[in-house]
Amino acid sequence: MPVLERGGxxxxxxxTMGERLVRWIGWLIGLVVFAVCWQKISESTTWFFxxxxxxxxxxxxxRATPPKWEYIARLGRPIWDTLNIATLGTMISLCLAxxxxxxxxxxxxxxxxxxxxxxxxIIVATRSINSLIWALLLIAIIGPGVFxxxxxxxxxxxxxxxxxxxxAIEEIDATQVEAISATGASRWQVMAYGIVPQILPAFAGIxxxxxxxxxxxxxxxxxxxxxxxxxxxxxxxxxxxxPQVSLILLVILAAVVISEWVSAKVRGAII
Amino acid sequence: MLxxxxxxxxxxxxxxxxxxxxxxxxxxxxxxxxxxxxxxxSTLIRCINRLVEPTGGEVWLDDTELTHLGAGALRKARREMxxxxxxYALVERLTVMENxxxxxxGYVGFWxxxxxRFPQSDVDEAFRLLDxxxxxxxxxxxxxxxxxxxxxxxxxxxxxxxxxxxxxxDEPTASLDPKTSRQIMRLITELCAERGLAAIINIHDVALAxxxxxxxxxxxxxxxxxxxxxxxxxxxxxxxxxxAEDWEATIRKVEDEEEIEAAE
Numbered sequence: 399m400p401v402l403e404r405g406g407x408x409x410x411x412x413x414t415m416g417e418r419l420v421r422w423i424g425w426l427i428g429l430v431v432f433a434v435c436w437q438k439i440s441e442s443t444t445w446f447f448x449x450x451x452x453x454x455x456x457x458x459x460x461r462a463t464p465p466k467w468e469y470i471a472r473l474g475r476p477i478w479d480t481l482n483i484a485t486l487g488t489m490i491s492l493c494l495a496x497x498x499x500x501x502x503x504x505x506x507x508x509x510x511x512x513x514x515x516x517x518x519x520i521i522v523a524t525r526s527i528n529s530l531i532w533a534l535l536l537i538a539i540i541g542p543g544v545f546x547x548x549x550x551x552x553x554x555x556x557x558x559x560x561x562x563x564x565x566a567i568e569e570i571d572a573t574q575v576e577a578i579s580a581t582g583a584s585r586w587q588v589m590a591y592g593i594v595p596q597i598l599p600a601f602a603g604i605x606x607x608x609x610x611x612x613x614x615x616x617x618x619x620x621x622x623x624x625x626x627x628x629x630x631x632x633x634x635x636x637x638x639x640x641p642q643v644s645l646i647l648l649v650i651l652a653a654v655v656i657s658e659w660v661s662a663k664v665r666g667a668i669i
Numbered sequence: 670m671l672x673x674x675x676x677x678x679x680x681x682x683x684x685x686x687x688x689x690x691x692x693x694x695x696x697x698x699x700x701x702x703x704x705x706x707x708x709x710x711s712t713l714i715r716c717i718n719r720l721v722e723p724t725g726g727e728v729w730l731d732d733t734e735l736t737h738l739g740a741g742a743l744r745k746a747r748r749e750m751x752x753x754x755x756x757y758a759l760v761e762r763l764t765v766m767e768n769x770x771x772x773x774x775g776y777v778g779f780w781x782x783x784x785x786r787f788p789q790s791d792v793d794e795a796f797r798l799l800d801x802x803x804x805x806x807x808x809x810x811x812x813x814x815x816x817x818x819x820x821x822x823x824x825x826x827x828x829x830x831x832x833x834x835x836x837x838x839d840e841p842t843a844s845l846d847p848k849t850s851r852q853i854m855r856l857i858t859e860l861c862a863e864r865g866l867a868a869i870i871n872i873h874d875v876a877l878a879x880x881x882x883x884x885x886x887x888x889x890x891x892x893x894x895x896x897x898x899x900x901x902x903x904x905x906x907x908x909x910x911x912x913a914e915d916w917e918a919t920i921r922k923v924e925d926e927e928e929i930e931a932a933e
Contacts, residue, residue, distance in 0.1 A: 577758035578774065580747060581774050591774065595763050596762065
């Protein structure tokens with residue numbers, strides 16, 4: 399009891415004695431676990447390499463600077479591919495995510511017992527596998543190249559977009575939907591007039607947000623051979639051409655900064 | 670015209686919201702439904718157009734029994750019943766015009782409505798109605814830019830453009846200030862008179878109901894405990910509907926307000 403009688407006065411405390419004890423023990427256990435883990439990691443680390451790390455990093459930095467600026471002429475095409483992978487992948491995933499979201503949202507699903515679990519399964523399955531792994535799988539199936547990258551990005555994004563969208567659908571104002579139903583509108587009309595206008599801002603926000611994420615994801619897809627600037631990065635790393643690597647990293651950085659700026663602007667304009 | 674026979678609604682929680690309601694509303698009659706919160710007023714209105722499915726009884730609109738209609742026939746029947754909501758229930762991100770025209774959705778096919786290509790006669794009627802409620806200049810504004818009173822007018826237009834026989838009005842004034850409340854009530858009753866519409870108006874403001882409607886029905890715990898003229902609502906009757914309270918002030922308020930009204 400947080401309120402105690404003590405000498406006729408009512409004393410209020412945030413926690414009871416028992417609760418305080420439990421908390422104190424909880425913190426103690428956390429501290430002990432931390433210390434033990436620290437020791438285990440320390441034992442299995444070759445400290446020689448760690449102590450050596452600053453020297454190696456400095457060495458790589460020396461080799462990587464200055465970036466090989468003239469190499470930029472060869473990067474135009476790959477970065478364009480990367481942008482296309484992200485944009486096309488996002489568009490395809492949105493087309494697939496919209497129906498999945500409507501099937502998954504509790505208030506629009508045709509059957510909460512049969513259809514909804516399937517939609518949720520699609521969401522979880524596509525979300526839980528990284529796009530690099532999707533790309534590896536797809537390269538095995540449809541061969542290396544930009545197309546594999548597009549499909550990998552598209553599949554990976556379905557779950558993300560559908561999840562956010564179905565949450566938006568579940569949060570809509572039900573009386574607006576009621577009002578449209580009360581006019582004698584059909585199921586599809588209720589959707590077009592009662593539901594779609596309410597989720598449109600969320601949809602636009604999700605689309606731009608995911609596009610922004612996908613630009614970052616598609617820069618690495620090339621590492622496994624799925625097209626884009628990652629391809630250049632991996633070949634430069636393989637021949638230890640550090641000045642090229644540093645230039646590629648700069649280009650990726652620039653692309654990501656620009657995409658983030660665009661998405662922030664667009665989202666600001668909509669919401 | 671509207672006849673409820675032994676209408677009951679039991680929610681899944683076991684709450685009996687309506688216990689065998691019988692009610693007859695002739696053509697063109699405006700009726701106020703009063704009663705405490707939880708008496709079943711909203712449920713009653715929503716059971717008529719089946720936004721809430723009644724568990725028993727019959728709803729007759731002219732010669733159609735509504736409780737057993739299939740989806741298509743229910744849509745047709747809903748076109749005959751315009752509904753006005755407490756929080757306006759306009760689609761906030763659509764324009765005033767789109768909101769008004771959405772009242773025609775029951776008459777227009779999906780693609781026409783999706784592409785906003787409503788028949789010219791509907792558009793003409795929408796402009797006429799907006800003009801009638803004094804919002805013609807707002808037609809292109811988005812619904813969320815309007816004030817409460819203006820939104821409720823748009824809600825009224827949306828209900829009327831259905832060309833209904835009956836208006837179901839759920840607490841039209843609950844979110845409005847006293848002056849706007851009266852203007853809205855006056856507008857609704859005037860429009861009903863102009864068009865010969867019957868209306869059921871849920872309202873918790875007894876004084877306002879007495880001011881505007883010829884018939885008052887009192888609901889308590891899902892049962893009708895009063896059905897008569899506005900002047901028959903004596904303190905005893907109000908106590909029966911709402912429970913014990915000093916009602917003299919409420920009744921006197923009506924007279925005061927009428928004086929103010931006259932002064933305006």
